[in-house]
Structures are given as structure tokens and as C-alpha cells.
Amino acid sequence: MSKSADQHSRLDAALPPALGRRERKKRELRRKIYEAAFELFLEKGFEETTVEEIAERADVAKGTVFNYFPRKTSFLAAVADDWTSRLVEELGPVEGWSGTTREKLERAFLFLTDLAVQNPGLSRLAFFESLRHMHSPWNEGRITDEEPVRQFLAISRCVLRQGQLSGEIRPDVEPEHAATLIESAFYRTLVHWLQEGGSVDGLHDEISGKLDIIFEGVAA
Amino acid sequence: MSKSADQHSRLDAALPPALGRRERKKRELRRKIYEAAFELFLEKGFEETTVEEIAERADVAKGTVFNYFPRKTSFLAAVADDWTSRLVEELGPVEGWSGTTREKLERAFLFLTDLAVQNPGLSRLAFFESLRHMHSPWNEGRITDEEPVRQFLAISRCVLRQGQLSGEIRPDVEPEHAATLIESAFYRTLVHWLQEGGSVDGLHDEISGKLDIIFEGVAA
DNA sequence: GGTCATAATTGACTGCGGTCACATTCCTGC
DNA sequence: GCAGGAATGTGACCGCAGTCAATTATGACC
Numbered sequence: 140m141s142k143s144a145d146q147h148s149r150l151d152a153a154l155p156p157a158l159g160r161r162e163r164k165k166r167e168l169r170r171k172i173y174e175a176a177f178e179l180f181l182e183k184g185f186e187e188t189t190v191e192e193i194a195e196r197a198d199v200a201k202g203t204v205f206n207y208f209p210r211k212t213s214f215l216a217a218v219a220d221d222w223t224s225r226l227v228e229e230l231g232p233v234e235g236w237s238g239t240t241r242e243k244l245e246r247a248f249l250f251l252t253d254l255a256v257q258n259p260g261l262s263r264l265a266f267f268e269s270l271r272h273m274h275s276p277w278n279e280g281r282i283t284d285e286e287p288v289r290q291f292l293a294i295s296r297c298v299l300r301q302g303q304l305s306g307e308i309r310p311d312v313e314p315e316h317a318a319t320l321i322e323s324a325f326y327r328t329l330v331h332w333l334q335e336g337g338s339v340d341g342l343h344d345e346i347s348g349k350l351d352i353i354f355e356g357v358a359a
Numbered sequence: 360m361s362k363s364a365d366q367h368s369r370l371d372a373a374l375p376p377a378l379g380r381r382e383r384k385k386r387e388l389r390r391k392i393y394e395a396a397f398e399l400f401l402e403k404g405f406e407e408t409t410v411e412e413i414a415e416r417a418d419v420a421k422g423t424v425f426n427y428f429p430r431k432t433s434f435l436a437a438v439a440d441d442w443t444s445r446l447v448e449e450l451g452p453v454e455g456w457s458g459t460t461r462e463k464l465e466r467a468f469l470f471l472t473d474l475a476v477q478n479p480g481l482s483r484l485a486f487f488e489s490l491r492h493m494h495s496p497w498n499e500g501r502i503t504d505e506e507p508v509r510q511f512l513a514i515s516r517c518v519l520r521q522g523q524l525s526g527e528i529r530p531d532v533e534p535e536h537a538a539t540l541i542e543s544a545f546y547r548t549l550v551h552w553l554q555e556g557g558s559v560d561g562l563h564d565e566i567s568g569k570l571d572i573i574f575e576g577v578a579a
Numbered sequence: 580g581g582t583c584a585t586a587a588t589t590g591a592c593t594g595c596g597g598t599c600a601c602a603t604t605c606c607t608g609c
Numbered sequence: 610g611c612a613g614g615a616a617t618g619t620g621a622c623c624g625c626a627g628t629c630a631a632t633t634a635t636g637a638c639c
Binding site for chain 1: 572
């Protein structure tokens with residue numbers, strides 16, 4: 140998809156790619172549509188918002204919306220994507236994090252749950268949908284820029300690998316298994332909390348309890 | 360089909376409810392629609408099958424289909440439900456299972472993965488949908504009989520409680536956390552396998568590896 | 580500046596999921 | 610066996626997600 144459009148005159152070729160007008164406009168428009176969509180979702184709910192309305196508010200035709208978000212649910216997948224991106228932006232690249240393995244994982248979890256807690260309604264939608272679409276082939280479409288990647292899984296994986304190198308994690312543990320285990324536990328807990336409600340402390344406790352199990356095991 | 364005349368008089372009314380003709384027909388029709396639907400899903404896929412076609416094959420009107428399955432996706436939720444029911448039917452009530460906690464869990468997992476392996480395409484659909492609808496309020500509709508319950512979660516919970524009583528599981532472990540942890544790990548693994556494909560052995564290994572982690576922990 | 584290929588936009592159109600007001604069937608009590 | 614009420618069946622109808630052929634903007638190249 141990314142046809143690396145940095146065909147600018149070779150005079151300043153060495154400098155940052157400095158996206159051409161076309162690419163820039165594409166991104167701006169994408170953002171405009173995205174924002175229009177979520178304004179509406181928050182105002183009247185996801186199901187109740189029609190793509191027509193999104194198009195109208197973003198001042199484009201309906202077809203254009205589908206150029207950028209090939210399914211209505213693509214908007215929701217984009218949220219989860221946003222969050223994991225924000226996590227990396229605000230906390231920096233995982234490789235640089237300090238502390239024990241456990242601390243690093245907890246840091247990531249806390250960051251994400253805070254985002255969820257700040258906007259439970261939207262999070263519920265987004266996480267529910269993302270859970271469903273995550274591995275599904277539905278998201279391929281016309282334009283779609285960067286593939287929504289499961290950055291959080293990547294984070295767990297990376298943290299665990301580091302932990303294994305530093306000797307905190309047993310060497311015979313398959314880091315991939317542990318990473319997906321943690322990830323699925325986190326999603327499940329968060330989704331359940333978003334669905335059923337409950338105190339924020341309860342959410343933190345549950346996540347913490349599950350990390351305990353993953354670190355220490357349940358066997359007597 | 361077999362309307363064996365048991366429209367008994369009220370003389371033996373105290374005995375088992377012995378559903379009247381109406382109730383019996385309701386169940387028969389529900390089954391007929393269900394079967395028509397899955398014949399079609401298997402022939403041409405879920406998305407490609409229209410409710411109109413299901414109605415046609417079951418020889419009822421479209422509206423009737425929606426009486427029994429208020430959403431098209433209700434069919435899929437029904438599958439997952441079937442499976443957990445079959446598990447209980449074929450392996451008996453969990454309370455009676457013998458073996459270690461670990462063995463019991465593995466037995467349940469194997470049973471379910473076998474069902475999934477037998478029909479990966481349908482399983483993928485069904486599990487995705489069940490994942491989505493599980494806690495959702497969408498399934499209430501006109502007629503809908505028994506609520507789809509997360510029997511598998513119930514099984515994990517029960518097995519773990521037993522294990523705690525028998526001393527196999529540490530007493531300070533919150534069984535609810537462990538149960539949902541196991542359940543989410545299982546679903547995630549199965550869904551991922553259904554999506555990405557791979558060998559059946561690989562699937563078993565991954566589940567087994569995750570159980571190892573849950574039992575023994577990852578900490579050095 | 581002009582030409583041309585390609586990327587992006589548009590909105591009329593389609594097909595299908597889901598609803599609903601009405602028809603039909605079944606059960607109950609007399 | 611017959612009224613009448615409740616449960617169930619029916620299909621015309623509707624709204625919306627998603628498509629696509631036609632149209633317009635963009636930038637590469639001369």
C-alpha cells in the first residue's frame with residue numbers, strides 16, 4: 140500500500156521524507172473523518188450513527204468514508220490502535236523501560252486501563268470490537284495505511300524476553316506463550332470490567348491477581 | 360415429526376411437565392431452522408447465506424426465523440452453546456471427574472479442541488461470535504429459550520475449587536481469577552489457531568504450555 | 580504550460596438484516 | 610363445539626452498510 144511517495148526533487152533528498160501534499164491531505168482527511176465519527180458515536184452511540192451522518196459531518200461523500208475505513212467497525216479497531224500507539228509515545232520504547240519485569244508489565248497495564256477508565260463507553264465499544272476483529276481478515280480495504288498491529292502483545296513479548304535474559308523469568312518458559320497468555324488475560328479482564336462495571340480498584344486488583352498467578356503459578 | 364400421541368388427560372398431570380403439542384412443535388421448528396441454517400453455512404459460508412435462504416430451506420417465512428434466532432449471529436452463539444452442552448453430556452458432570460486438577464482441565468480442553476478441529480471453518484465463526492456475544496445483552500429476543508451460559512468457565516471454576524480443597528492448588532489463589540485466566544487463555548489460543556491454521560499438535564502444545572505457566576508460574 | 584496515468588472522490592444503487600402490523604393457529608373455559 | 614384471548618407465523622416494508630462506474634484532482638514527465 141505505502142508506495143513510498145518520496146519522489147521529491149533529489150536536491151533535499153537526504154532530509155526527512157517530508158510527505159507531499161497528497162499524502163498530507165490524505166492523513167488530514169482521515170483524521171477529520173475519524174473525529175467526526177467519534178463525535179457522533181459519543182453523542183448517539185455506535186449502532187445509532189450511520190455512515191451517511193459521519194460523511195456529512197466530515198463534509199465528504201459516503202464513499203470517501205469507506206475509502207478510509209472500509210468497514211464501519213474499522214473505526215473501533217482504530218481506537219485500540221491509537222491507545223497502544225499512545226502508550227509507546229508517552230512511555231517511550233519498551234526497550235528503554237526500567238524496573239523489574241513485573242513492574243514493567245504493570246506499568247503498561249495501568250496506562251491502558253487508565254485510558255479505558257477515562258472513557259468507558261467508547262472503550263467498551265472499541266475493545267469489544269477490536270477483540271473480534273483483531274485477527275480477522277476483514278480489515279483489508281482500499282487505502283488503509285498502517286496495519287493495526289497488536290502493539291501491546293509486542294510489548295509483553297519484549298518485556299518477557301528481557302526478563303528471561305536478566306534471569307527473572309525461567310529460561311524454559313516459551314516467551315510467546317507467556318506473552319499471549321498475559322495479553323488475553325488483560326483483554327478479557329478489561330472487557331469484562333467494561334461490560335459489568337465495578338470499581339477501578341477492583342479492576343486493578345483483578346489484573347494484579349492474574350499477574351500473580353502468571354508469575355508464581357497456582358500449584359501448591 | 361414423530362408426534363407420538365401423548366396428549367394425556369390431566370390424570371397424570373403431576374408427572375414430568377411432558378410438554379404440550381405447542382411446546383414440542385416450537386422445539387422441533389427451532390431445530391429445523393437451526394439445521395437448515397447450518398447446512399447452508401457449510402455449503403456456502405456464513406456471510407454468503409441470507410436469512411431468506413434459511414427460511415426457504417426450513418420452509419417458513421423470514422419473520423419466523425427471527426422469532427427463534429433474533430439475530431443472524433444467534434445461530435453461531437448456539438453452536439458454542441451446543442459444544443459446552445455436549446461436553447457435559449459426554450463427559451458427565453464435572454463434579455464426578457477423576458484425576459488431578461491438571462488432568463481434568465486438559466480433558467476439557469481436548470474435548471473442545473477436538474470439536475473445533477473437526478470443523479474449523481464453522482468453529483472459527485462460532486467462537487468469534489460467542490466471544491462477542493458472551494456478555495452482551497443482545498441475545499434477548501422474542502422466544503429464545505435457555506440463555507447460552509459460559510459452561511466452560513463454570514467447569515474451570517469447579518475444577519479449580521476442587522483442586523483447592525484437595526490441596527493441589529494454593530489456598531491463597533483466587534479461584535475466580537484463575538478460572539477466567541484459564542478460560543481466556545483457552546479461547547485466545549483456539550481462536551488464534553482457527554485463524555492462522557497450523558498443526559493440531561501445535562495447538563495442543565500451546566495449550567499445554569500455557570497450563571504449565573498457570574500451574575508453575577514464570578518466575579525463576 | 581500541457582499531457583497523461585494514476586489516485587482519490589462521489590453518490591446513485593443494491594442487497595440484506597431486521598421490524599411490525601396483521602393473519603393464523605392453538606389452547607382454555609364454558 | 611364455540612367464543613375469545615394468547616401464542617406463533619407471515620411477508621411487505623424499511624433503513625443502512627457497502628459497491629462501483631463515472632468523474633475529478635494530483636503530480637510526474639517533457
